[in-house]
Amino acid sequence: MGGLALTARDLQALPADDHREKHLKSMDVFHAVLRHRGIEVQPSSLAPYLDRSLGHDESDLDHRRHAHSRRIFAKLRERGVHGTRSFRIMLHHMDMQGKGLVLARTFEGALSQMGIRLLGREFEELMELFGTPEDPEIVDYVRYLACGVENWSFPREEVVSEAFSVLSEMCPGDLLDARTLEREFQHRALAHEDTGALEFFKQMSDSNLKADGIIRWGDFLDYYLDISVNFDSDEAFCNFVCDSWDINTDDWLAKKVFRRFADPENRDMLPFADFIQMLGELDPTTTDAEARAWYAAIDEDGSGEVSLEEFLSSKVLKVKRLFDEFVGDGSRTADKATVIKILQTLNECITDEEAEAVYCYADLDNSGTLEFIEFLTNNLLKLLQIFDDYNRDRRRRMNEVDIKRLFLKLDPLLSDEEVVAIYKAIDVDGSGEISFIEFCQSHILRAKSMFDRYDTTRSRALTQFKFREMLLDMDETLTAKEMEAIYHLVMDQNDEKVHLAGFLNPNIVKLKLLFDKYDEDRSRNLDAAEFSCMLKDIYGTCNDAEIESIVRVLCPSGDEGISFTTYFLRFKEIARKHDLIHMSKRRAAREKAKSRGLLFKALTGTAAMAMGSVSTANLGETAALGAASASAQASVPPPGPLWGASVLPPRPSGDGRTRSCLPGW
Numbered sequence: 246m247g248g249l250a251l252t253a254r255d256l257q258a259l260p261a262d263d264h265r266e267k268h269l270k271s272m273d274v275f276h277a278v279l280r281h282r283g284i285e286v287q288p289s290s291l292a293p294y295l296d297r298s299l300g301h302d303e304s305d306l307d308h309r310r311h312a313h314s315r316r317i318f319a320k321l322r323e324r325g326v327h328g329t330r331s332f333r334i335m336l337h338h339m340d341m342q343g344k345g346l347v348l349a350r351t352f353e354g355a356l357s358q359m360g361i362r363l364l365g366r367e368f369e370e371l372m373e374l375f376g377t378p379e380d381p382e383i384v385d386y387v388r389y390l391a392c393g394v395e396n397w398s399f400p401r402e403e404v405v406s407e408a409f410s411v412l413s414e415m416c417p418g419d420l421l422d423a424r425t426l427e428r429e430f431q432h433r434a435l436a437h438e439d440t441g442a443l444e445f446f447k448q449m450s451d452s453n454l455k456a457d458g459i460i461r462w463g464d465f466l467d468y469y470l471d472i473s474v475n476f477d478s479d480e481a482f483c484n485f486v487c488d489s490w491d492i493n494t495d496d497w498l499a500k501k502v503f504r505r506f507a508d509p510e511n512r513d514m515l516p517f518a519d520f521i522q523m524l525g526e527l528d529p530t531t532t533d534a535e536a537r538a539w540y541a542a543i544d545e546d547g548s549g550e551v552s553l554e555e556f557l558s559s560k561v562l563k564v565k566r567l568f569d570e571f572v573g574d575g576s577r578t579a580d581k582a583t584v585i586k587i588l589q590t591l592n593e594c595i596t597d598e599e600a601e602a603v604y605c606y607a608d609l610d611n612s613g614t615l616e617f618i619e620f621l622t623n624n625l626l627k628l629l630q631i632f633d634d635y636n637r638d639r640r641r642r643m644n645e646v647d648i649k650r651l652f653l654k655l656d657p658l659l660s661d662e663e664v665v666a667i668y669k670a671i672d673v674d675g676s677g678e679i680s681f682i683e684f685c686q687s688h689i690l691r692a693k694s695m696f697d698r699y700d701t702t703r704s705r706a707l708t709q710f711k712f713r714e715m716l717l718d719m720d721e722t723l724t725a726k727e728m729e730a731i732y733h734l735v736m737d738q739n740d741e742k743v744h745l746a747g748f749l750n751p752n753i754v755k756l757k758l759l760f761d762k763y764d765e766d767r768s769r770n771l772d773a774a775e776f777s778c779m780l781k782d783i784y785g786t787c788n789d790a791e792i793e794s795i796v797r798v799l800c801p802s803g804d805e806g807i808s809f810t811t812y813f814l815r816f817k818e819i820a821r822k823h824d825l826i827h828m829s830k831r832r833a834a835r836e837k838a839k840s841r842g843l844l845f846k847a848l849t850g851t852a853a854m855a856m857g858s859v860s861t862a863n864l865g866e867t868a869a870l871g872a873a874s875a876s877a878q879a880s881v882p883p884p885g886p887l888w889g890a891s892v893l894p895p896r897p898s899g900d901g902r903t904r905s906c907l908p909g910w
Contacts, residue, residue, distance in 0.1 A: 268294045271397040278470055279387060281463035282337060285344045292391035310374045313367070314392035320361045322475050326435070327448050329393070330471035332359050334451045336386045345387035346377065352384050397473055404483040405469045407497050408490045409462060421460040423453065434489040496557045502527070503556050513553040517544075520551050528565070530575070535618050542621040559626050563591065568617045577617035581608070584615050591629055594636050602685040603628055609758065624690050627655075631690075635681045642678040656693075663705065666746035667693070670755070674786040675827065692754035695719065696745055706742040719757065727769075730813040731757075751816060759783060760809060769809040773800050776807050784823055791826050798822045 276286045293307050321328040335355045339347050347355075349372050353363050363371065375384040412429060413421045426449060432442045452464040469486065476482035487494040504512045506523040515523070517540060524536045531539075543551050543559045567587045568577050579587065585600040595603075607615055607623035620626075634651055635641050643651065648671065649664045659667075671679050671687040699707055699715045707715065709732060716728050735747045759782050763775040771779065773796060780792050787795070798818050799807050 264296070265294050267398050268292075268395050270399070270402075271394050272391065274397050274402070274466065274470055275391060275394045278463065278467045279345070281467065283343050284337070284340070284387065286387060287345065287385070290345060290385055290387040290391060292388060292394075306374065309370075310388070311392045313370060313374055314389055317356065317361065318393035318474065321359060324359055326472060326475050327444060328359065329474045330448055330451075330468070332356070333390060333471060334448075335359075336390075340386070345385060346383050347386050349376065349382050349384050352386060352389075394470065394474060396477070397470065398479055400479045401469075401473055401482050403501070404486045404497065405466060407500075408486050408492060409465045411492060412490060421465070423450070423458050423460060426460065429490055431489055431491050434485060495560065495563050499557055499562050500553065502562065503553055507553075515551045515553075515556070517549060517551075532618075535577075535621075538618045538621040542624070542626055558630065560591065560629070561621070561626060564620060564626065565617070567591070568620070578614050579616075580614050584620075588629070592632060592636070595629075595632060599632070599641075599681050599685075602682040603632075606685045606688065606691075611762075624694060627690060628685065631684065632681055635684075642680050643684075644678055645672075648679060658703070660705075660746075663746045663749070666750040670750045670752040673783060676786075686755075687752060688755045688758060689749065689752065692749055692752060693745070695754065696748055700745070705745045706737075706740070707748075708742055709736070712736075712743045719754070720761075727810050727813070730810045734813050734816055751820065756783075756813070756816065760812060764809075770806050771812075772806040773804055776800065780819070787823070787826065794826065795819055795822050 272291055276291075279286050292311070295307060295311055318329065321332055324331070332355060335358060336347060336352070339351050339355065349368070352371065353368060356363060371384060372381045375386070375389050377383045377385060409421065412425055413419045415429070416422055416425050427446060430442060430445060435442065435445060449460075449468050452467040453460055455461070472485070473482055476485065483497075484494055486492075487497060502523070503515060506519050506526075507513070507515050508519075520540055521536050524531045524539060539561060540551065543555050543561060564587070567590055568579065569575075571583050571587055572579050581601075581604055584604045585597065588600040588603055589595055603625060604615065606628065607619055607625055609623075631651065634647075635643065638647075645665075645668050648668050652659055652664055652667055667689055668679075670692075671684060671689055673683075673687075695715060695718075696707070699711050699718075712732060713728050716723055716731060731753060732743065734751065735743050735753060737744055737747060759779050760771070762782075763771055763779045776799075777792055777796050780795055781787070784792070784795070799811065799815055
């Protein structure tokens with residue numbers, strides 16, 4: 246990957262910086278921080294680089310200085326993430342003249358304050374190694390600290406710079422203030438420490454050297470230089486900084502990659518040619534088909550350019566890295582178990598059943614494997630983003646309002662009619678709630694994406710010619726008669742066009758995929774048993790007897806099959822029979838509830854349809870119990886013939902009569 250870190254995990258895999266280079270950079274940053282504090286830095290205070298892989302004379306002063314300093318720094322690290330910093334700040338406060346010098350006994354007292362006691366031999370060694378030539382009882386504490394600051398690297402400085410930039414952009418004039426730090430700091434970053442957020446704010450305030458409350462780059466760097474000493478690996482330090490400010494580490498690394506190839510004058514946009522060049526440099530084995538699929542998966546608005554926001558939200562770099570990691574043969578073709586592992590690595594909250602639903606969404610040919618290019622072309626990245634919305638609710642379910650909010654975020658130009666069509670296409674069982682698995686099984690994202698690809702004018706309508714072109718793209722083996730049957734099922738009788746709402750409800754893509762699933766011999770015909778199994782997939786809440794009654798709508802004798810053309814030409818009859826079955830269920834439930842003395846109030850619209858899946862027993866159990874007078878029952882009008890009813894207990898009114906409660910809709 247050209248030495249680039251594409252995901253957080255890559256930080257550990259990258260070769261470490263040259264030790265000499267890291268040491269020199271640590272010295273430069275350390276002395277810059279001291280100068281920012283107004284501390285005089287003497288040339289003699291620089292800690293020389295020592296190659297520990299080579300043998301050395303134990304009597305060598307520089308090696309002895311490093312050994313003494315490392316012993317104390319190890320004990321300071323045991324005091325927590327702020328141990329080293331607390332010690333350094335105490336020394337600065339004791340250095341009244343700002344010359345980088347303190348009395349040896351003062352130095353010893355600062356260590357005692359940190360719970361570290363110097364033995365007599367260690368104290369004598371401290372004065373011998375770090376005492377000034379003029380007075381051995383005065384020690385050069387800057388040189389002492391310099392011997393312990395050695396691990397500052399380019400990735401560490403970059404992540405601290407990114408955090409400072411992100412926080413500054415939240416403030417007027419890009420001037421970072423203390424109030425923003427207090428608001429944005431994530432306490433969970435210090436969950437493993439005994440010290441809490443108050444300790445963080447105290448330590449950070451020791452870096453704020455001005456009275457105006459503005460946190461400057463030098464102040465920010467001052468804090469994180471000390472914190473860096475506690476982390477041996479760049480990966481751990483970078484994750485700590487990102488967790489502290491709610492920055493996604495993978496997003497930060499992806500932004501670095503993106504801006505490396507973007508035009509300096511427009512760093513948040515990448516044209517197609519530059520994007521393909523970036524992919525080629527990231528991985529020369531990327532094929533042209535993969536590159537184009539990659540680009541299409543990210544450029545959702547079809548602008549011809551990939552924005553930084555689109556690039557970050559896609560998580561495609563992480564997916565690429567996981568495919569390369571879990572598929573060891575370089576084929577980028579994963580089996581079902583591997584894909585589920587990749588999905589759960591991308592989001593640890595996704596269950597096995599939900600991950601399997603995502604896999605089945607993409608494995609349309611039932612091959613048992615999924616290629617990286619299929620992962621991209623099947624909108625799985627978008628599905629994972631939608632799962633994040635589901636994951637915010639502990640029940641992992643969405644109602645109509647949630648679905649409307651979700652799709653308006655994906656496409657703000659959707660009309661209310663189109664949103665309702667989308668909702669009905671997903672909520673086939675009329676339960677009023679949609680699980681993530683139901684969402685995947687509906688293939689609604691696939692259907693809308695396919696329609697949008699051919700709706701070039703964004704009119705939300707396709708002519709018959711365009712619609713036939715789209716159908717052939719979906720399945721080039723469709724005959725003219727079969728396409729005509731589908732067209733007549735979904736076209737608008739007024740303008741003879743296929744509108745988005747009509748295309749999504751009935752959900753043509755799902756109906757076609759289910760027919761193909763059970764048409765194993767590709768004969769374009771299903772026998773009665775296959776037809777019955779397919780209907781169970783469509784109407785999951787129907788029992789066997791109800792499915793059999795639906796089958797007999799098109800197969801009166803119960804043993805003949807059904808062709809693809811007949812299936813679409815007469816699908817409205819199937820849907821009508823299903824509605825009648827649910828209406829009968831609701832009527833029976835209403836009568837049973839009335840026999841118990843419960844009141845009903847008719848619903849309209851989608852709320853009523855949500856009642857359609859409630860069984861007689863469930864309705865009776867969940868209804869609010871309470872007796873109603875006969876006159877009150879007689880005053881309530883029966884529900885309409887097409888919609889269910891909401892069961893609500895009566896409530897007394899101010900005039901002593903009993904009135905029904907209106908549902909909160």
